[in-house]
Amino acid sequence: MxxxxxxxxxxxxxxxxxxxxYEQAKIVERINRLKEAFKNLPFQLHYAMKANEHPEILKIILKNGLGVDAVSVNEIKQALSVGFDHKDIIYTPSCPSKKDLDFALAKGIHLHIGATEYFDYLLQHYPQTAIGLRINPDTHIAGNQKIATAHQGSKFGIPVSQLPVIKKYIKAGLKIDSLHLHTGSDVKTWHDLARSAEVLLDFAQNFSSLKYIDLGSGFKVKYHPNDTEIDLQAYAKFLQKALKSFKYDVQIKFEPGKFLVxxxxxxxxxxxxxxxxxxxxxxxxxxxxxxxxxxxxxxxxxxxxxxxxxxxxxxxxxxxxxxxxxxxxxxxxxxxxxxxxxxxxxxxxxxxxxxxxxxxxxxxxxxxxxxxxxxxxxx
Ligand SMILES: Cc1ncc(COP(=O)(O)O)c(C=O)c1O
CATH class of the missing domain: 2.40.37.10 (Lyase, Ornithine Decarboxylase; Chain A, domain 1)
Structure with missing residues (x-):
C-alpha cells in the first residue's frame, strides 16, 4: 500500500x-513553483484567501512571504489576526457596502474598487487615499462561465469603456495608484490571460501614478487527468516582453487561489x-x-x-x-x-x-x- x-x-x-x-508540503511546493516561474518579473504574490481561509493555511502562506487578497471584511479580520501586515493585504470586494469600505480604509488596506459609482463617496470621505481600480477588460474565455469574470456580461470591474468617467474624477482629485483585473478561474490557456494583460497594460498608459498592476489569477490546476495546466513559463515570458515596452516602471501582482491549495x-x-x-x-x-x-x-x-x-x-x-x-x-x-x-x-x-x-x-x-x-x- x-x-x-x-x-x-x-x-x-x-x-x-x-x-x-491538507498537505503543508504541497502548498509550499506550489508557492515555490510560482516564485520560480515569475522570477524574472518584478512581482508579488497575494494568496486569494477565498480559496481556503483556514488560519493554519494562512500561516503557511504568511511564513512563505506572500500577502493576501481579501474579498470581505471578515477575510480582512482573519488575515490580520493571523499576523499579516495591513500593507500586505489587498481588498478586492464585489459590490461592498460603504461600511465595508470604511472598515478596510480605516485599517490602511489597499482597495481595488470595481465601480465608478463609488467615486463620489471615496472622493468625499477619503480625498487623500490612493485607490486601485478593478477593470473589466472585456475578455471572453472558453471555460466555465460561472467563473468567467472579465467579459461584457460580468458584474465585475469597471468597463474599459468608462475611461472618460475615470479621467473626469482624476481631474477632480481622485488618486489612483493601481489597476487590477481577474480574467476568471477556469482559463484554458495562458493566451486568454495574455489578452487581458494586453488590454490592461494598454489602458494603464493613461495613468502616470501607478505603483502596481494586478493581473489576478487564472492559474488553472489539473482536475481531470487529461487537463493541462496553464503554461506559466510562456505567460511569464509574454509579460516580461510586454513590460519592457510599457512606459512606466510598475510592479506586477498575482492573486493565486486554487493553484496554491x-x-x-x-x-x-x-x-x-x-x-x-x-x-x-x-x-x-x-x-x-x-x-x-x-x-x-x-x-x-x-x-x-x-x-x-x-x-x-x-x-x-x-x-x-x-x-x-x-x-x-x-x-x-x-x-x-x-x-x-x-x-x-x-x-x-x-x-x-x-x-x-x-x-x-x-x-x-x-x-x-x-x-x-x-x-x-x-x-
Ligand atoms: C479577484 C480574484 N482574484 C483571485 C481569485 C483566485 O482565483 P483562483 O482560485 O482561480 O486562482 C479570484 C477567484 O474568484 C478572484 O475573484
Missing amino acids: PQDTALYLQIANQIGTPVYV SEAGSLLVKTNIVKQGFYKKFVGVNSGFHHLIRPMYYNAYHHITNLSNPSAATEKYDVVGVLCEEDTFAYNRFLSPVKAGDILRIHNAGAYGYVMASHYNLHILPAQVLIEGNTFRKI
Missing part, C-alpha cells in the same frame, strides 16, 4: 469522516451503502454537495480513489451523497470495487471546498486535518 494511502486511512480512522485533509487538499468520505439502481450502481457516501459543491455547481471533475481497495480491477458507479436531491460527486466513474465502509478520497479539494460548505439538511461540517511531514493534526 502506498505510504500516503496508509496515512490517509489512518486519518480517516482516527479523526473520522468526512474529513478534509487545491491539489494539497482531499476530502475523505466513508461509503454508507452500495446500491443497485435500475441500470446503474450507486456508491452512497457520508457527505454531499453541502461539503464539496464544485461537482454540482461547476460540473467540476474531481478524481476519486477507493483507498480501502487498492485492486486494479474497476467497476462503474455514480458516487452520490446523503442530501435530499441530486447530489452527485461523480457520474459513471470507474473505481476499484467498493463495499460499505470503504474510504474514498476525493482529490483536489483544497480550494473552494470546506469554505463553500454548509449545514444543508442539518448535516454537520467535516473536520479538517493538516499533514506536516509525517505527522498530522486536527485544525
Whole structure:
C-alpha cells in the first residue's frame, strides 16, 4: 500500500469522516513553483484567501512571504489576526457596502474598487487615499462561465469603456495608484490571460501614478487527468516582453487561489451503502454537495480513489451523497470495487471546498486535518 494511502486511512480512522485533509508540503511546493516561474518579473504574490481561509493555511502562506487578497471584511479580520501586515493585504470586494469600505480604509488596506459609482463617496470621505481600480477588460474565455469574470456580461470591474468617467474624477482629485483585473478561474490557456494583460497594460498608459498592476489569477490546476495546466513559463515570458515596452516602471501582482491549495487538499468520505439502481450502481457516501459543491455547481471533475481497495480491477458507479436531491460527486466513474465502509478520497479539494460548505439538511461540517511531514493534526 502506498505510504500516503496508509496515512490517509489512518486519518480517516482516527479523526473520522468526512474529513478534509491538507498537505503543508504541497502548498509550499506550489508557492515555490510560482516564485520560480515569475522570477524574472518584478512581482508579488497575494494568496486569494477565498480559496481556503483556514488560519493554519494562512500561516503557511504568511511564513512563505506572500500577502493576501481579501474579498470581505471578515477575510480582512482573519488575515490580520493571523499576523499579516495591513500593507500586505489587498481588498478586492464585489459590490461592498460603504461600511465595508470604511472598515478596510480605516485599517490602511489597499482597495481595488470595481465601480465608478463609488467615486463620489471615496472622493468625499477619503480625498487623500490612493485607490486601485478593478477593470473589466472585456475578455471572453472558453471555460466555465460561472467563473468567467472579465467579459461584457460580468458584474465585475469597471468597463474599459468608462475611461472618460475615470479621467473626469482624476481631474477632480481622485488618486489612483493601481489597476487590477481577474480574467476568471477556469482559463484554458495562458493566451486568454495574455489578452487581458494586453488590454490592461494598454489602458494603464493613461495613468502616470501607478505603483502596481494586478493581473489576478487564472492559474488553472489539473482536475481531470487529461487537463493541462496553464503554461506559466510562456505567460511569464509574454509579460516580461510586454513590460519592457510599457512606459512606466510598475510592479506586477498575482492573486493565486486554487493553484496554491487545491491539489494539497482531499476530502475523505466513508461509503454508507452500495446500491443497485435500475441500470446503474450507486456508491452512497457520508457527505454531499453541502461539503464539496464544485461537482454540482461547476460540473467540476474531481478524481476519486477507493483507498480501502487498492485492486486494479474497476467497476462503474455514480458516487452520490446523503442530501435530499441530486447530489452527485461523480457520474459513471470507474473505481476499484467498493463495499460499505470503504474510504474514498476525493482529490483536489483544497480550494473552494470546506469554505463553500454548509449545514444543508442539518448535516454537520467535516473536520479538517493538516499533514506536516509525517505527522498530522486536527485544525
Ligand atoms: C479577484 C480574484 N482574484 C483571485 C481569485 C483566485 O482565483 P483562483 O482560485 O482561480 O486562482 C479570484 C477567484 O474568484 C478572484 O475573484
